[in-house]
Amino acid sequence: ADTLGSAAAGKGRYFGTAVAAGHLGESAYTATLNREFTSVTPENEMKWDATEASRNVFTFGAADQVVNHARGRGMAVRGHTLVWHSQLPGWVGGLAAADVRSAMNNHITRVMQHYQGEIHSWDVVNEAFQDGGSGARRSSPFQDKLGDGFIEEAFRTARAADPAAKLCYNDYNTDGVNAKSNAVYAMVRDFKSRGVPIDCVGFQSHFNSASPVPADYQANLQRFADLGVDVQITELDIEGSGTAQANSYASVVRACLAVSRCTGITVWGITDKYSWRSSGTPLLFDANYAAKPAYGAVLSAL
Numbered sequence: 410a411d412t413l414g415s416a417a418a419g420k421g422r423y424f425g426t427a428v429a430a431g432h433l434g435e436s437a438y439t440a441t442l443n444r445e446f447t448s449v450t451p452e453n454e455m456k457w458d459a460t461e462a463s464r465n466v467f468t469f470g471a472a473d474q475v476v477n478h479a480r481g482r483g484m485a486v487r488g489h490t491l492v493w494h495s496q497l498p499g500w501v502g503g504l505a506a507a508d509v510r511s512a513m514n515n516h517i518t519r520v521m522q523h524y525q526g527e528i529h530s531w532d533v534v535n536e537a538f539q540d541g542g543s544g545a546r547r548s549s550p551f552q553d554k555l556g557d558g559f560i561e562e563a564f565r566t567a568r569a570a571d572p573a574a575k576l577c578y579n580d581y582n583t584d585g586v587n588a589k590s591n592a593v594y595a596m597v598r599d600f601k602s603r604g605v606p607i608d609c610v611g612f613q614s615h616f617n618s619a620s621p622v623p624a625d626y627q628a629n630l631q632r633f634a635d636l637g638v639d640v641q642i643t644e645l646d647i648e649g650s651g652t653a654q655a656n657s658y659a660s661v662v663r664a665c666l667a668v669s670r671c672t673g674i675t676v677w678g679i680t681d682k683y684s685w686r687s688s689g690t691p692l693l694f695d696a697n698y699a700a701k702p703a704y705g706a707v708l709s710a711l
């Protein structure tokens with residue numbers, strides 16, 4: 410196969426990218442997207458500040474642009490994200506507990522129903538755990554007002570809103586076996602044992618020299634898969650360049666392919682030109698849309 414998407418499809422996986430609606434008018438951007446990728450994640454357009462900046466006033470224009478582009482070309486769409494402490498409008502933090510609950514459930518329901526039938530997996534809750542060794546939950550209006558049970562409630566609401574969508578928990582620094590991933594693992598095991606609806610765990614996989622691809626990456630993906638959930642690599646980018654970057658990318662692809670429930674890989678952007686990472690060159694295509702060594706490494710690992 411000669412594209413990322415077709416090579417991944419040959420292995421029964423999707424190969425996706427984050428997409429920004431604002432770049433769809435750039436012909437090289439769109440040509441690369443359409444040629445290489447079989448799944449898209451709106452980079453910012455489905456976040457709470459974009460879809461419900463004012464309470465109960467929903468705006469889907471930018472997200473619809475991304476979804477319509479993808480669906481019109483047969484690409485899958487990952488929904489990102491419903492409940493997250495970041496890119497959250499200030500009004501949510503000003504609510505009392507009972508109102509946070511109804512606002513959260515209303516947000517999940519309205520956004521999921523708008524996209525019903527169009528989203529293969531939703532990141533229902535994003536980044537709810539703290540970094541470091543505590544395994545504790547991160548402070549947010551949801552955590553602070555509703556306590557640990559907000560995650561379970563969000564997943565139950567999401568299942569009711571769109572029973573066909575796969576429901577994922579998504580986080581970063583959970584890529585290897587560590588205190589944070591142990592805490593997520595314990596939550597997923599608990600959810601599975603009690604019948605709380607969860608179908609998948611997303612591993613963001615933002616790597617750099619301080620936080621490289623962990624040696625136990627595959628083992629960590631596998632232990633989650635063994636709980637009875639799919640695993641997905643959801644926001645992959647790897648700072649660096651040349652052969653070292655290429656080798657890291659190849660190791661991520663090999664880890665996913667070695668885990669039968671690893672259903673797909675999404676890179677967090679098409680081109681280095683628009684990466685969110687300050688160091689600037691973590692993706693598969695350079696700023697001129699030329700394929701980098703990392704691209705070739707991914708293609709041959711698939």
Ligand code: XIL
Pocket residue numbers: 452453535613644685
């Ligand atoms: C990032 C986007 O790429 C940026 O454009 C935006 O300014 C901030 O958010 N974890 C996530 C993603 O789940 O939503 C974040 O995306 C990157 C970290």
